[in-house]
Amino acid sequence: MTRLLGVLLMVLIVYAVLMGSFPPARSLHNHQTLAERLGYYGIPTLGVGVLIVAGGIDLSIGSLLGLVAVYFGLLLSGPLSARQTVPLALCLGLDGVLLGSALLPAIGISRRIAVLLSLLPGAALTWACHLYLPGQRVPPWVAMLMLLAFASQIGLFHGLLITRLHLQPFLVTLCGLFMYRGLARWLSPGALALPSDPHTAALRALLVSDRLLGFPHILLWMALVALLLAVLLHGSVYGRYWYAIGNNEQAARYAGIATDRHKIAAYVICSTLAGLGGLLFFLMYRNATPSSAGSLLELYAITGAVLGGCNLRGGEGTIPGIVLGAAVLPLLQQICTYNADIGSDLEYTVIGGALLLATIANEVVTRWSKHR
């Protein structure tokens, strides 16, 4: 609770500084810009926040976001080439395999045979993607569903490597950071622009730019995600398990919790939300550059989550805190941009300094309350 008040205080101070010193920032238009940014940052921050609570970490979200944005651009602006469909087809095929091997045992088929059997629909799905996708225009909503499935598949892949092979989360997702960025650049040599047909415009309006009672839609979508995650983390059994795993995985195991499964779920949530962030990125900024879309976002997201009260050791953090933590970053960015003395070159320094200050303050408060 004190932690939540601390973040709230921080947001209010930063907001007050911004509004107090730069009158142009007070406009309604600027508030809507800030809200859009918060929506965009908030979604991946929420994902990584939940993951951090469960004791994990994901460094690949920026790259994955970029990759999804690039794919989305490619799918919206025209048919894919055969080469470009390969990663998507492979991932969706794997989805088929895993779905099959998860569902078939439910109808009484032994696990081993189920895995073998589900190789068939998996291969079929891969093949179908490979045959169907090149040269085909895909409706935007199909593209979005495919890409969300793609992103969740990546999360599953991370989770499996970490739980089954006992690899370190930091390492697995660091490899992801490089791999997905590389894939994005390989997929498209140059920047992609949002096509200007009415369909896409409508999609953009619905997901990002339209206003409801003055709030941009992207912020409302973020709020919806936050609400769902809040129910999951603070109200559901799964949230309880994530906290227990993040605090003491061994004790959770001794309590009979299938810890691996719940850890994997947290990675899937994180990657899926990074994927959603990629879709929104492309719609919001109207273009995606393979080499830079979403770069460093993983660090912004982790920073937001930590500012919001997540402990990198796991087991701590709340959804309201994470949302507030995510709000600090756009505000700080604007302070830097508007203030001629600071300038946007110092942006990183300011963000780093803020995080350091918040960490020190938290440490001092914790110690003080312990010694009381």
Added chain:
Amino acid sequence: MLQARGIRKAFPGVQALDGVSLSVSAGEVLAIIGENGAGKSTLMKILAGIHAPDAGEMLLDNEPVRFSSVAEAMARGIVLIHQELNLADNLSVAANLFLGNEEIRGGLLGWLERRSMNDRARRLLERVGLEVAPHRLVGELPPGQRQMVEIARALARKARILIMDEPTSSLTQRETERLFEVIAELRLSGVAVVYISHRLMEVQAVADRVVALRDGRNSGELAREEISHRRMVELMVGRDLKQFFRRGHAAGGSSVPPVADVTGIVAETGAASIRPEEHPIRLEVRDLCYQGGPQTPISFAVRGGEIVGMAGLVGAGRTELAEALFGLRPLVCGEVRLDGRPVSIRSPGDAIAAGLLLTPEDRRQHGLVLEESVQHNLGLPNLDRNSRLGLVLPRRESEMAQQLCQRLRVRTPRLSQPVGLLSGGTQQKIVLGKWLVRQPRVLILDEPTRGVDVGAKSEIYALMDEWAAAGIAIVMISSDLEEVLGMSDRVLVLHEGRLAGELPRAALSEQAIMHLATGGSEEREA
């Protein structure tokens, strides 16, 4: 050469050493024996400068010494070789031998004199009879050779008094014999060896003199010719029982006889004791082997309403067995039956579903989420009952927690109190309590009263009694012999992972248990 007099040392909650004295002279092998918790390790750590004693004095070559660090003790020639070897696996043998004592040239430059160190290493290895090149990595050596490297390192530090804590615990028979040869050579060259071991056979083979500790005090001493397995066991056990634990549910609980008399030698049973044979078998373990366990399979059965003590020394494999039964270690062979039906337990979840529950030995690591509240800890394994459609029903959970706290008399200011802030006894009650709503069939309690104050202890015993009366089969793993004698209807003794013997209540005594636990044969006792 080294004398210690009246050494006392207290840790929070325990008086580990209460006035212990010993002396060792050059060229002597002194063995220190004692039960788990008798204070052997603490004493050794004080001699080696790891702990400072609260009281008492130490004389080295007749002059008083006081070590404030390991380095000081080492400088005076006292070296402790820990049970878990402290070698850097990623460094070469030579680098390990001189770690912290490297020969260097060029002052701060720290240029290593590899060649001269390798030569010295070769000579040291020769002394301990180890034919290994100094540049080999320690990680590549088998455990026996690593033990020798540790000894060589002690010699490199010019050890005059070498303290070995359970040196043979990871050695093969052959390596053990080799170690004894080296010890004999060291003795000839005037090194004093202090040898700590649970394995009385080895003590008999190697020691010139034996000092026994019991409850942090000297309990006796044996000269070379007096050393025998039986005498040593007598010295290790046979303390006054401070307290009797009475089992109540035994046949109405009217007149359960004292479990052990004051000398602890005789354990009586009376007509009023329960007849376990009247209850059906709850847990049956047939020819079980598990990963990381011994080669020989283990079999036993526990009836409902029975409390079976599982005794053994540290490292006897009791906790490992419990973990295997609870699905934390994969089974290799054999089967587990609950109420006559074979069950397949591959994870703790399976075990819990089958009604076989474990309270782990290390409650802070495995039993509790210390940062979380009493309610959440009690609720963690019971969320299936306190949720609907995946959503937690907080009210139902807090009602459950409230009831459990009342039944167990958990002393907590509120249900939202983080359990890390509660006392050991209260924590243990929470570890036990979270299983109670599951109608357990078999409860495995691993060290149920470790680090628990006396009041909470007797409450826990009363609860165990109550549960047994309700027909639960209880396996109680314990290193506390008083507890084993007091609470068990029957005792299984483990030695190096194997079932060394089974003692019915009529044959229970500290001696009988220690005899089996230290590797004595079952026949001799009968």
